[in-house]
Amino acid sequence: MIDRIRTDQDVELDTVADPSVCAHLDQVQPVRPSAPGCEECLATGDSWVHLRICMMCGHVGCCDSSRNRHATKHYRATDHAVVRSMEPDEDWGWCYVDEVML
Numbered sequence: 393m394i395d396r397i398r399t400d401q402d403v404e405l406d407t408v409a410d411p412s413v414c415a416h417l418d419q420v421q422p423v424r425p426s427a428p429g430c431e432e433c434l435a436t437g438d439s440w441v442h443l444r445i446c447m448m449c450g451h452v453g454c455c456d457s458s459r460n461r462h463a464t465k466h467y468r469a470t471d472h473a474v475v476r477s478m479e480p481d482e483d484w485g486w487c488y489v490d491e492v493m494l
Contacts, residue, residue, distance in 0.1 A: 396428040397443065397452065397478050405447050405476045405485045407494040414487045414494060416473040423450035425478070430454040432462045443478035446470075447485065452478065464488070 402422040411417050423445065430440045430453050440454030444463035449472055453463030463475055473489045485494035 397425055399425045399428055403445055403447075403450070403476065403478070405474065405494065406483065407485055409492070409494045414474070414490045414492050416487050416489060417494075419472075420447045420474050420485075423447060425452050426450045427452045430458070430460070430462050432465075433458075433460060444475040444486075445478050446472045447474040447476055448472040 402424055404422045405420050409417060425445055427434055430443060431451060433440050433454055438460060440458040442455040442457060443452055444455055445452050446466055451466045453466045454460055456464055467473065467488045474485055474487050474494065476485045487494060
């Protein structure tokens with residue numbers, strides 16, 4: 393688990409995925425992280441395992457290995473389909489709808 397992420401820099405998802413694999417690539421854009429960790433966990437004083445960032449709005453949430461699964465809850469509430477890992481040395485993305493690694 394990383395402790396904090398920078399909120400003063402845009403995050404991008406560089407992918408060579410074909411639009412036939414993921415129909416949501418056109419929604420991906422550079423985003424500014426909404427919080428230095430999982431937004432909801434920070435508000436409640438909870439912890440997380442790994443962090444994900446929504447590539448449509450910048451919401452930072454915890455992964456499905458975390459107790460609260462806030463990144464997935466954000467997707468279900470907003471239909472923002474693509475997230476990116478915010479872990480050190482990881483630059484992969486995931487599309488919840490198409491269930492494909494980007």
